[in-house]
Amino acid sequence: MKSLLTTLLVLFSLTTFAQSNGLAGDYNRTLGTAGDHFIEYKLTLHQDGTFVFHSYSKIKNGFPPEVNKYGKGKWTAKDNVITFSSNKQEDFDEKYTLDFNTSKARFITKNPRDKSDRIIQTKITFVESEIPWMQRLDMFKI
Template sequence: MKYSIALLFFIWSVSSTAQDISGVYLLHTNTEKFELKRTLTLHQDGTFSFHNYKRDENGIPKETNTYGKGYWQIDKKVVSFSSSSLDDKFTLDFNETNARYISKSPRDTSDRVIKTALRFYQSNLFWVKGMTLEKQ
């Protein structure tokens, strides 16, 4: 009986501290002649979708939309991405892409504000490396 109560307490404590990182992460820059919007949606079932929108009044073409999709998994604070299949619409290859999950520690009692975000540190896409997307 003591062991079963201890086991239940252990399972409850582990599940209550598990991090749920699913949600929408966004990077948005907007000026009069330029707009950049990158949206990453992490679904609870372990899949993700990515949309990159760019409008540049001086560019050719003026607007571009690129998409990516695949699977994600987290190990401690490292989120790993992989693309399942590429086609005409989903052209971004997220294989070998890793990001760090950034959040304020529950033990941190200071008043400083740390926004929940993903910071990419490894990717085959040159413009993804170093990118930070904040959780909405």
């Protein structure tokens, strides 16, 4: 009985780990060119359920010309929907100012049953966020 329970517990743990393993990693999106207007977004989803986000923009004749914005917190996934949360005491300071509390993103990848030759790049798309420029932002897995 103990060995059966242990086996089931190990299988459940491996299944849970395998599901988050596909989501964890680095995501990136670059818009514009380095000469005129350049915007870059970087998101890292860690295996331990934490994330770090960095937004860099360099706008020609902008004020200020270069802007860096950071955010961090925790993420959870259920049915290919990633929910982000930030704790005001732990995740906010002078550097990390972006609030991801109401942000949700959809994980998109090619279905393993799809045997066609079409290429679907793994990405996440933000579907909800109180950060206005995050709405409908696609970030591709590196």
